Amino acid sequence: MKINCEIIREKIGVFINDQIDPEEDGSLAEHLKKCHECNKYYQELKTDDRALSDFADSMRPILARIEENINKELENENIRIVSIQKNKILRIAVAAMILIGAIITLNQFGIILDGTTAAWAKVSQIILETQTISFNVAVGKGPSVFCTASQKKIKQKLPLGIEAIFDYDKKKILVLNPNDRTAMNIELSGLPILPSNLFVDFKSAIELLKEYPDTVVKQLGKKVINNKQTRGIHVYLDDTIDIKIWYDTKDNTPVLVIAGKLIGQTDVVFSDFNFNVIDDESVFNLDIPEDYTQIESVKMDLKNLTEQDLIDGLRAWAGLMQNRFPEKLDLAIIQQHSDSIEQTLSEKGMSDVDKSLIVIKIMRALMFIDQLAVECHYFSDNVKLGDADTAIFWYRPRSSKTYRVLYGDLHIADVSPENLPERP
Amino acid sequence: MERCNNKLFFSKGNVDRQTYAELVRDHSARIFAICFSILSNKEDAEDITQQAFLRGFSDIKQLRDISKFGAWITQIAKRMCLDLLRRKKLNKTALKQITVDYVKDEPAYDDNKYSRLQSALMQLKEEYRLPLMLYYFDGKSTKKIAESLEITVDTAHAHLSRARKKLRHLLSTEGGAQ
Numbered sequence: 327m328k329i330n331c332e333i334i335r336e337k338i339g340v341f342i343n344d345q346i347d348p349e350e351d352g353s354l355a356e357h358l359k360k361c362h363e364c365n366k367y368y369q370e371l372k373t374d375d376r377a378l379s380d381f382a383d384s385m386r387p388i389l390a391r392i393e394e395n396i397n398k399e400l401e402n403e404n405i406r407i408v409s410i411q412k413n414k415i416l417r418i419a420v421a422a423m424i425l426i427g428a429i430i431t432l433n434q435f436g437i438i439l440d441g442t443t444a445a446w447a448k449v450s451q452i453i454l455e456t457q458t459i460s461f462n463v464a465v466g467k468g469p470s471v472f473c474t475a476s477q478k479k480i481k482q483k484l485p486l487g488i489e490a491i492f493d494y495d496k497k498k499i500l501v502l503n504p505n506d507r508t509a510m511n512i513e514l515s516g517l518p519i520l521p522s523n524l525f526v527d528f529k530s531a532i533e534l535l536k537e538y539p540d541t542v543v544k545q546l547g548k549k550v551i552n553n554k555q556t557r558g559i560h561v562y563l564d565d566t567i568d569i570k571i572w573y574d575t576k577d578n579t580p581v582l583v584i585a586g587k588l589i590g591q592t593d594v595v596f597s598d599f600n601f602n603v604i605d606d607e608s609v610f611n612l613d614i615p616e617d618y619t620q621i622e623s624v625k626m627d628l629k630n631l632t633e634q635d636l637i638d639g640l641r642a643w644a645g646l647m648q649n650r651f652p653e654k655l656d657l658a659i660i661q662q663h664s665d666s667i668e669q670t671l672s673e674k675g676m677s678d679v680d681k682s683l684i685v686i687k688i689m690r691a692l693m694f695i696d697q698l699a700v701e702c703h704y705f706s707d708n709v710k711l712g713d714a715d716t717a718i719f720w721y722r723p724r725s726s727k728t729y730r731v732l733y734g735d736l737h738i739a740d741v742s743p744e745n746l747p748e749r750p
Numbered sequence: 751m752e753r754c755n756n757k758l759f760f761s762k763g764n765v766d767r768q769t770y771a772e773l774v775r776d777h778s779a780r781i782f783a784i785c786f787s788i789l790s791n792k793e794d795a796e797d798i799t800q801q802a803f804l805r806g807f808s809d810i811k812q813l814r815d816i817s818k819f820g821a822w823i824t825q826i827a828k829r830m831c832l833d834l835l836r837r838k839k840l841n842k843t844a845l846k847q848i849t850v851d852y853v854k855d856e857p858a859y860d861d862n863k864y865s866r867l868q869s870a871l872m873q874l875k876e877e878y879r880l881p882l883m884l885y886y887f888d889g890k891s892t893k894k895i896a897e898s899l900e901i902t903v904d905t906a907h908a909h910l911s912r913a914r915k916k917l918r919h920l921l922s923t924e925g926g927a928q
Contacts, residue, residue: 339911381864382886400767
């Protein structure tokens, strides 16, 4: 191909991209008349262009349907968006129940990894082949939690030696407190979707991502961690996912994993991995050990949330926090204040069941807000429980002309838009 | 109100339904193109596009600057696509079906008219498929591709042309687009 033809073909591409007829460019049109090869090239691209246009046009009804469906949903009185995002809420909810001080929210473990690095291929293979795993995990500055996991179950060792076993199939949690030999069952119901197991998430993400093409893998160099010689790889995709893995240079097993930029949370740090640690699943047994006394079971129903849940939750919060309200109505708030919640609950000498009930109350309030999907406002600075004249929260229920306004003494009133509290 | 130090912590009222419907109209073709590129399957792409916009509506409070809606909703959709792929991967049998069916036999597509074209599109690497899909689904504009992928218009041209070449190659080895 002549150099001229190469330039012409580049030009042809631009002309097609800009939907311009080559006739508009004298020299190009002339070349196409003379050069059979370039003309053929142009005709082929033109044919492809038409085919692609037709193909896209054939999808128009789908696009119209998408818009129509979305609009219908937006109009829907009971819009409840059950999506992957809810997964996060659940995990926060569930974890808050059992961990209080150490929440694990490995939502959307969307790690993207590429199989191009030979070392990575080996490291990922080890993870994929493991049936059980144990590791320490810490979220942000939270304490480290020791976990043992299999495909359907996970056991977490919490501060004070408390253990929580979560059976994903049975949707049950068993909490064992060795300090006073008590056991508590938690049953979850009304889950919009099943909570997922972070170990399985981790494995399936890696499995997928080994093949995902858009990934960047970089070497991070050497580092000694826990007396082990390790090498690091940094894997990221766009600006959404960012993960660093240090693996043992001797046997390629991961030693330290730092997952960053997971939605709405800080770094999650995994360390002290052990693979295929257990032979049978008896460690996940939900039966209460013989020398333990069962205290009552707690049922955690996550559906049918109402204004009353918000009121009860805010009251519970204020009861723990010197009559103040949370600075935000966001599930992460429990995590941020987990230390003081735990401390206050302990100071009050509450039983584990009562503690759990209070945390459930707060969570239900936050989950009520989370599923509201309507206009709502919250101001809590300097408001104290009992402040009957100050509005702290208001929202407009669907199809309602008036707003529901909640005041500092937690009474609620219907208020017309013109009488709404001013925004500061 | 008497107090003056309060902050507006969040407001879902920033965007009413009508405004949101307009945002959907402006961005749905592009989001569909992105989902289709990642998922290689129009049913899934339709489903995820829909879910992503609904999730966007419920999470709009997290978006501080409405002018960033395009980039924000793209991220939501991409994550949901990846999550779907991940969940599909959980079932290895299902996985085999995804990778084998879509690429080779093409029986999953109803319309024979485009089967060869689709088959070729699905064989393209995503980096080539995405600009093509964005171009044809979203107004045939290199400027829009440039905005969407945060590249220059010249680079958008280059990506598109390269994608066209790759596609042509695939089609010619299989006997043409028609």
